[in-house]
Amino acid sequence: xxxxxxxxxxxxxxxxxxxxxxxxxxxxxxxxxxxxxxxxxxxxxxxxxxxxxxxxxxxxxxxxxxxxxxxxxxxxxxxxxxxxxxxxxxxxxxxxxxxxxxxxxxxxxxxxxxxxxxxxxxxxxxxxxxxx
Ligand SMILES: [Zn+2]
Numbered sequence: 001x002x003x004x005x006x007x008x009x010x011x012x013x014x015x016x017x018x019x020x021x022x023x024x025x026x027x028x029x030x031x032x033x034x035x036x037x038x039x040x041x042x043x044x045x046x047x048x049x050x051x052x053x054x055x056x057x058x059x060x061x062x063x064x065x066x067x068x069x070x071x072x073x074x075x076x077x078x079x080x081x082x083x084x085x086x087x088x089x090x091x092x093x094x095x096x097x098x099x100x101x102x103x104x105x106x107x108x109x110x111x112x113x114x115x116x117x118x119x120x121x122x123x124x125x126x127x128x129x130x131x132x
Contacts, residue, residue, distance in 0.1 A: 016109060016127065018087060020049035027051070027085040053109040054132065055083035060093065060101055077101050081129055095130040106132040 018029030022045030023038040029051060035042035060079035077093040079101070093101055094112065107129040 016051040016053055018049050018051055018085075019046040021045065022047055027083075027087050029083070029087045029089060049085070051083055051085055051087070051109075053083075053127075055081040055089070055107060055129075057093070057101065057103055057105045057107060058082045058088065059103060062098055062101075079107075079129065081107055089127075091126075092128045093130070094128050100131075108132050 016029065017031065018027055019031040019033075020027045021035035021038055021042050023041050024035060026035060026037060027049050028035070031046075031048070033043075033046060034040075035046065038045075058080045060077050062075050062077055064075045073092075075098060077096070077098060078090065079093050080088050080090050082088055089109075091109070093107060094110070109127040110130050112126070112128045
């Protein structure tokens with residue numbers, strides 16, 4: 001991924017900045033430049049919108065077979081979280097016992113190290129969820 005694109009997308013990820021359609025008021029995350037509901041009507045009316053970071057677990061699964069960079073963390077929980085603003089975000093739930101994760105559980109986002117690209121010295125951060 002090009003460096004410029006990486007940083008632009010990361011600014012949005014760090015701050016949970018999505019977009020809100022000025023026509024129908026739906027919120028999107030990651031940001032969109034056109035509302036998929038309003039199409040052309042929404043062009044030029046999409047405004048940056050910061051999510052408050054709180055939501056509840058819609059569904060989740062426990063991952064036992066992790067990609068190598070997550071080997072140390074497995075098993076871990078991946079959930080789809082319904083944010084208060086209506087968008088759904090998929091992410092890892094941390095700081096919780098596996099058997100404590102429930103549908104409807106209140107969570108909030110937290111910024112954590114996602115991966116560590118050792119050779120290049122690049123550390124990637126992103127949002128994860130923790131219990132409220
Ligand atoms: Zn719209």
